[in-house]
Structures are given as structure tokens and as C-alpha cells.
Amino acid sequence: KAGVTQTPRYLIKTRGQQVTLSCSPISGHRSVSWYQQTPGQGLQFLFEYFSETQRNKGNFPGRFSGRQFSNSRSEMNVSTLELGDSALYLCASSAASSGNTIYFGEGSWLTVV
Amino acid sequence: GENVEQHPSTLSVQEGDSAVIKCTYSDSASNYFPWYKQELGKRPQLIIDIRSNVGEKKDQRIAVTLNKTAKHFSLHITETQPEDSAVYFCAASQNTGNQFYFGTGTSLTVIP
Numbered sequence: 001k002a003g004v005t006q007t008p009r010y011l012i013k014t015r016g017q018q019v020t021l022s023c024s025p026i027s028g029h030r031s032v033s034w035y036q037q038t039p040g041q042g043l044q045f046l047f048e049y050f051s052e053t054q055r056n057k058g059n060f061p062g063r064f065s066g067r068q069f070s071n072s073r074s075e076m077n078v079s080t081l082e083l084g085d086s087a088l089y090l091c092a093s094s095a096a097s098s099g100n101t102i103y104f105g106e107g108s109w110l111t112v113v
Numbered sequence: 114g115e116n117v118e119q120h121p122s123t124l125s126v127q128e129g130d131s132a133v134i135k136c137t138y139s140d141s142a143s144n145y146f147p148w149y150k151q152e153l154g155k156r157p158q159l160i161i162d163i164r165s166n167v168g169e170k171k172d173q174r175i176a177v178t179l180n181k182t183a184k185h186f187s188l189h190i191t192e193t194q195p196e197d198s199a200v201y202f203c204a205a206s207q208n209t210g211n212q213f214y215f216g217t218g219t220s221l222t223v224i225p
Contacts, residue, residue, distance in 0.1 A: 043215035056212040096209045104156040
């Protein structure tokens with residue numbers, strides 16, 4: 001079974017631009033969540049989608065948004081990029097609706113200059 | 114919301130020794146506690162997990178213990194090997210979806 005796939009793996013953006021990251025979950029998984037990983041803050045929860053509905057949202061500004069499609073693939077968008085948005089963005093999928101193991105993708109490395 | 118604290122932030126052990134990483138959580142509603150290992154430049158990978166109805170779980174050289182009363186759980190690695198060198202994260206979640214709260218990580222170095 002293929003794992004969680006994230007694209008692109010690496011990208012460089014300029015302050016003020018926007019970025020869209022994509023995530024394909026493990027086949028059959030309907031829950032997709034996103035995390036931001038930085039050296040100083042560790043792994044921070046962004047949001048979670050299940051059956052195209054956002055179920056949980058972390059403490060991030062409205063510039064961070066996401067969506068999930070009917071095939072469970074998910075995208076997250078960051079608008080008006082700031083230098084502090086430079087991070088590894090990890091997508092994770094889960095088979096169950098709650099309280100179950102999440103499996104991470106390799107992540108998308110975003111650098112904002 | 115939930116707050117997970119993890120200690121120590123760095124840990125160095127000699128090959129063959131044991132390593133212990135400890136985490137505490139604040140919300141008694143948390144009931145699922147996984148541990149992830151992240152090697153440099155790689156994705157976090159689940160190594161072991163425990164649910165609140167179990168006090169201890171073991172998988173070969175790795176074990177996790179949970180004390181619900183004290184709200185802390187620990188990862189134990191015995192007979193450490195150089196390939197155990199990585200960053201380890203503890204996490205906690207509740208039955209409200211798949212939102213996980215992570216500790217800040219422990220960088221483990223196993224010295225050959």
C-alpha cells in the first residue's frame with residue numbers, strides 16, 4: 001500500500017506570495033490532518049479534515065486554510081506568506097474517524113525569502 | 114487545550130545502555146498516546162503506542178508505560194544501538210477526531 005504522498009517536496013517563495021501544498025492519503029484513509037514543524041515550536045497542529053469537512057482547527061491565523069476533496073486528497077493554502085512561515089509542513093492520514101494512529105508523509109519544505 | 118511536556122530535550126547514552134524519555138499531559142480526557150521516531154530529513158514514524166486502558170506495552174527493545182493518575186507516560190529503549198539515534202516525539206489525543214498534541218522532542222544520540 002502506498003504511503004502518504006505530499007507535493008511539492010521543496011519550494012521557495014517570496015514574502016507576500018501564496019502557496020498551495022497537496023497531500024494524497026493512504027488508500028482508504030478518510031482523515032487527513034496537517035502539521036507545521038519548526039525547530040523552535042516542534043509539531044503544531046494546523047487542521048484536520050474528515051469526509052471533506054474540517055473537524056478541528058489549531059491556533060493558526062486565517063492565512064492558513066485547507067480543504068479536502070471527495071477522493072480524500074487534501075490541500076492546504078497559505079496566503080500572504082511571512083518569513084516565519086518557513087517550515088516543514090507534514091500531512092498525516094488515518095483510517096479511523098478519531099483516536100487512531102496517524103501516518104505522516106515526507107512533508108513539504110517551505111522556505112520564505 | 115491539552116499541553117504535552119517532554120523531557121529531556123537531549124539524551125546521550127552509550128551503546129547497549131537504556132534510554133528513558135518522559136512526557137506529561139494536562140488533560141485527563143486524553144486517551145491515546147503514540148511515540149514517533151524522526152530521523153534527520155525523514156518523516157516521523159510510529160514506533161509504539163498505548164491507550165488509556167493499558168498500563169504498559171512492549172515491543173522487543175521498546176516499551177511504553179502510562180500512569181493515568183499522574184498523567185505521565187514514558188518511552189523505554191533497552192540495549193540501545195547507533196541506529197536508535199534520532200528525535201523522538203510523544204503525543205496525546207482524545208476522542209474528538211485525529212488532533213494530536215506533540216511534545217517538543219528528545220534528540221537521542223547513541224554513542225558506539
